[in-house]
Amino acid sequence: MGLVTEILALPAAPFRGVGWVLDKVVQAAEQEYYDPGPVQEKLADLERAREEGRVSDEEFDEQEELLLRRLEEIKAYQLRRAGSNGA
Template sequence: MGLVGTIVTLPFAPVRGIGWVLDKVRQTAEEEYYDPAPIQEELVNLERARSEGHIDEEEATRREDELLRRLQEISAYRAQQGAGPGP
């Protein structure tokens, strides 16, 4: 883009900048949402709470099923994105 093109499109620079920022925010949010580490940590904490008797077996099983479904969702998303399975 030459000097004339730069001058003509200059009024749109803030819009492009906002678009770039919104894209970065979206990417960061997706990375956090699809990060398996917090889910894995919660599974460990759930097992600890179960073994220490802080929650009953029925509640632990229900919560474990939810967490495992979430991990499957993350794996499917990462496979779709080409990132492969998580760490």
Template sequence: MGLLTQVLTLPLAPVRGSLWVVDQVIAAAEREYYDPEPVLRELAALERELLEGRIGDEEFERSESALLDRLEECQAHRPDAPGIHRIDT
């Protein structure tokens, strides 16, 4: 039965191959989107801008809040990663 099934489904092989490629592209895109490293670099750069006086406190807090939300989203998608504990002031 296995040989017969392979022969009958042979015309679907390109479709299965295409679906595999699409799955791999989606997985790579999700890994890149949910990678916390770029968000952490942006937080560090934002703090440097504040300390150097290039941005004010309000802009810093607004941008920091957005980045921390993004970081929480990354952490929520990766259950194996340690959690981010956010303290709102």
């Protein structure tokens, strides 16, 4: 019975393959987008820029706020993913 099902489903194989590839692309994009490393690196660069006088305190505060919000978004995403995988 399994062999017959596989043979009958064979014409749909290209569509399943495309779906699998799209799923992998989405997963890779999410991993890159929700990687905290680059955001933490930008925070460190911003701190160095402030210490070196290349960024004003006001500009530092604005950029730091944006980066910290981004880190919060990443953390929330990771918690949601962990919760959905564990449920």
